[in-house]
Amino acid sequence: MWRNYFTVAVNALAKNRVYSIINLLGLAIGMAACLMILAFIRYETSYDRWVPDGENTYQFQTWWPDPSDGNPLFLQMSSYITAERLKKDFPQVEAVSYVLGGTPSITKNGQVTTAKDYLTADSDFLRVVDLPILKGSKTALNAPDTAVLTRSEAIRQFGTDDVVGRTISLIQKGRTYDYRINAVLADLPKRSHLRINAIVRRDFPSYFAQEPDFLTCWGCQSGWVYAKLKPGTDAGAINAQLPAWEKRNIPDENIGGTRYNAGDETDWTLVPLADVHLGKAQAGAMSPGNDRRTIATFAIIAVLILGMAVVNFTNLATARAGQRAREVALRKVLGATRRQLVAQFVGESLLVAGIAVLIALALAELLVRPFAAFLGADFHLTYLGENGMLLPALALMLIVGVAGGLYPAFFLSRFQPASVLKANKSSTETPGSGLLRSLLVVAQFAISIGLIICTAIVYGQTVYARSVDPGYKRDQILQVDNMSRYQLIGRGEPIAERMKRIPGVVAVGRTDIGVATKNSNNTGVLVPGRAEAVNLGFYKVDVGFREAMGIELVAGRWFDRARPMDDQTRSFPEKPEELQALVARGSNIVVNEFAARKLGARTPEEVLGKTFRLGVGPGNGEMPITVVGVVKDSRFRSVRDPIDPIMFIGTREGQTHMVIRYTGDPAATRAAVERVWKDSVSDVPFEAQFSEAIVQDLYEAEETRAQIFAGFAILAVVIACLGLFGLAAFTAERRTKEIGIRKVLGARTPDIVRLLVWQFSRPVLIANVIAWPLAWWAMRDWLNGFDTRMALTPTPFLVAGGLALGIAVVTIAGHAFKVARANPIRALRYE
Structure with missing residues (x-):
């Protein structure tokens, strides 16, 4: 019996090659994506599990x-x-x-x-x-x-x-x-x-x-x-x-x-x-971590893509049910039970799923290394052992085979022999209204449209993050690291002066915040009349920092070398007598607009000249600090992070980075800066990055996420279009006689094409109605993770809907045009 089932299944696949190729290709793509994402999820969740004990x-x-x-x-x-x-x-x-x-x-x-x-x-x-x-x-x-x-x-x-x-x-x-x-x-x-x-x-x-x-x-x-x-x-x-x-x-x-x-x-x-790798704490990590939401998103997308492939199988199996109706009827007449018929069709589904798994494994083997390299990960496919793919592949085959074949099996096995074998029953007719097939097509395109929208918004936010005004001139900056080395104590200012003499260098400043540095330093400032201290960012800068960064002065003035109160430099290690003298004297500071508001000022001018107190550590008392200037708020970190309320202190030593603003050829400037560095410093290696490269690295994760969504969206669209192509082919075949009659009665080719295209465009339009609110909700939540973000306009939704509709129309237009141009005499002789 099973041998007979196998022979019938192979003959059915060979007889309907288009159907077979679409099913196998769709399932294989879905399974390959699922297996590769499974390998990635296993990799991400296996961090540090290799450590003994x-x-x-x-x-x-x-x-x-x-x-x-x-x-x-x-x-x-x-x-x-x-x-x-x-x-x-x-x-x-x-x-x-x-x-x-x-x-x-x-x-x-x-x-x-x-x-x-x-x-x-x-x-x-x-x-x-x-x-x-x-x-x-x-x-x-x-x-x-x-x-x-x-x-x-x-x-x-x-x-x-x-x-x-x-x-x-x-x-x-x-x-x-x-x-x-x-x-x-x-x-x-x-x-x-x-x-x-x-x-x-x-x-x-x-x-x-x-x-x-x-x-x-x-x-x-x-x-x-x-x-x-x-x-x-x-x-x-x-x-x-x-x-x-x-x-x-x-x-x-x-x-x-x-x-x-x-x-x-x-x-x-x-x-x-x-x-640790997937934990809540990601700041101050030795290496970049990941978050569980990203892993869960990958898993959900894998299930959705696999579900789309299963939907294709179910849709095409039920669409061509009429072609096997007489086979089912004859088997029933010859004594086959419904259970046997269900076993036969589920077995055929498992055979298709088995072949698809083999193709999927071959695709995964070809693609897994480029996929891992793109993600910056180190995983590959193994078939046996703790992380072997053989058992998941077999489980995938069983799940897909049973899930995809169960409904068609029950659908086909319920045919009544008497009604099917009537002489006037067309073999191309498919029982039922096709409502379920339409709903499944809607679901497929809703997923595809949703992924296209997510891709557009993630990419748009990445572009926005790179282009949004950070509050300073972010281009044409060379940022030199290593300024915090102990060997450079007392040598930073002379080095900066030599850098200023390089042709093309506009300004040089030293700082311990800079462009996307990981430095984070906060302190409490005591405000008269308040019980609790106000927490402000506390960063050292020199006189040249503002010009080098291109930060706008909003009120007051910047630090001045000629004013002793603007300088908090003291020897290192700190001498107690110097620290006590500094505390007694006090110091001037410059704050940004946000810090001015936190200190109680309604306008930047209102905070000028105000004196606050700064704790200098146990036993050292409090130092009076006076605000002499207010600068524009600047975003030194990612747009994910809120703008810091910052208090700048002027000092000639202790900074961690040197910021060099230049004009002209970047490579020539860097080479000249490196030569001066090596002439000045023999015991500290030269390390520097252009601001453009730093910002590129800063948003690399978002860009990678956008590309991953784009890849998933393409897969989803391909699978949806494969199914649509198959359905269009069978629908055109089923309506051959109807089309012939329409042409005889005067219908033109454009009319026939419009009729068939509209039939498959409606599910796509309905899919937009479902996908848009879901995508808006998901992406609004994602965008809320950024301190500043792009506006969520209708554009990505309209573009995604139009793109999906256009792809669907192109997919089925070929069939529609071919059928519409056919000779009506052939159509009326059909069957």
């Missing part, structure tokens, strides 16, 4: 979920003191490690290069995070001044991975440290939030002996804290005790008679290592 390893994060002033912030970093107190107060914690990031300089053969992804850690890091070691042991960092390198970094620096016992020299905090290499790590998989080329061991209390506040500061989140819990420990129970732990450990401060506590708005949370 990872279920007991946690990152200790700092969260500000409900600040009274400003926006929620979730940070992966934490302060040094939290590691010390966490280990001391919770016996469930087996070990804790504090890790600093940074880019020290490597000195080798008289040359200085930048060391990327070099971590500075304490002795317990390898005990807490169990990284794979190729040579050496887990105790590699137990001794001071020791290091471990990854295999790739060892080869990069020494030409071999046989480096245990060798020495590597790094410049950190202005000093050269020699580290003995005690171990070689295996290169970490890309599916890790950790970015490590090397780990060097330092004793932090002595390393920060000149900055003791760093070791006790609860608000200085500049490194990462990792904790290993004892097996069986409930991390949730520890998290529940952390609010009380904060109150026990964090001391109150009195600033201007106002009580301040660093833990009032701050929460600390233990987050499992495997949840």
Whole structure:
């Protein structure tokens, strides 16, 4: 019996080649997309699950979920003191490690290069995070001044991975440290939030002996804290005790008679290592993370595209049901039961799904590597093992085969032999009104139109983000990094003066905010008459910063070298007597418009000359600060982030970046700047980026998302049009006699084409009515994630609807024209 079913199924596929190709191609495209997205989702959700004992390893994060002033912030970093107190107060914690990031300089053969992804850690890091070691042991960092390198970094620096016992020299905090290499790590998989080329061991209390506040500061989140819990420990129970732990450990401060506590708005949370990549906290990460909404969106789109392919199968199977009506009737007359008929047609569906799976796997193999490269991921298809695709492919075949074949099977098996075998019953007639087929076509095009709208809006927002006025002149800026190196203390101003003499350089300024830097520094300003401090961004700039950035002065003046109160420069490390003299003297500041409003001014002019007070740390009192100027609000970060209320302080040292405004050839300017840098600085590598490239990188994720939506939209449209093409072919065949009669009665070819095109245009028009409000709701929610956004106009909706309608018309117009031009004599002899 099954052999007979198989023979009939193969003959049916061979007899109706157009139907078979459309079904197989549609299902294969849908399945291939589904399998590739499944591979991507598995990759994203497998981050750091390869770490041994990872279920007991946690990152200790700092969260500000409900600040009274400003926006929620979730940070992966934490302060040094939290590691010390966490280990001391919770016996469930087996070990804790504090890790600093940074880019020290490597000195080798008289040359200085930048060391990327070099971590500075304490002795317990390898005990807490169990990284794979190729040579050496887990105790590699137990001794001071020791290091471990990854295999790739060892080869990069020494030409071999046989480096245990060798020495590597790094410049950190202005000093050269020699580290003995005690171990070689295996290169970490890309599916890790950790970015490590090397780990060097330092004793932090002595390393920060000149900055003791760093070791006790609860608000200085500049490194990462990792904790290993004892097996069986409930991390949730520890998290529940952390609010009380904060109150026990964090001391109150009195600033201007106002009580301040660093833990009032701050929460600390233990987050499992495997949840860091997709976790709530993405600020201060070693590597870019992702969010669960993106992963869920991918999964939903995969299901929708696969559902469209199944809809095609169901539609075409029911549309051509009339052609198999007599076969079903004869089988029933010869004794076939309905259950046998259902089994036959579901079996045919499974055969089609099986062939489609084979084609889908071939397509996925061809496309998965370009897809992974486009996403910046490192995944591929495997068929066996934990992440094997064989079982999902078989499950996909069964689900699609049964889901796509069940309704047609019941639909075909219900035919009554007597009514079907009547002499005047046309074999091309399909029972029913076709309402379900129309509804499914509407659903397909609603999905397609929705994805086209999403693509247009995501792309439009990306273009808008790049072109919206940031409040400063964002083009023709070369931003030089590395200005924060200790070696440059006292040398920044002379370097800037030399840069100004380069032909084509218009202005040079130094800052610690700049174009899309990751620097974030806030402080509380005491306003007379207010019980709570006003939180403002606190950034150092020099006199040339405003001109170099092209920021507009709204009221008052900018900093002036001739005015001592405009300069807060003091020696480093800070001398107590200098700090006390500065606090007693006070200082001038410049604020942006937003900060002026937060300080209580209704107009920029109203805040000029007002004096506020700034806490300078425990035991140092409060410094009077006077506003002398107001500048236009500037968006230094992504449009996703709100504009900061900023207070600028003038200083000749301490900035992290140099901003160079230029005219003329960018490459020539960069080369000239690099030459001057190397002539001035021999112990700090030159690193610089053009502002255009920085902004490009800033919105790369949005652009990638737009391209992904575009790819999905194309797939959806292709699948929908395949189904529409098949339905149009069968409908034209079914209406052959009707068309012949219409032509005999005087209908012209354009009339016939218009009739057939209108039949399939109506579902597309109805699909617009469904897709538009759903897409508007989804994209409005997405756009709300941006602080400034494009207007949600009707244009993308009208364009998407018109595009879908045009594609549908082109898809069916060929059939319609061919049938309309046919000789009516042939049509009337049909059957």
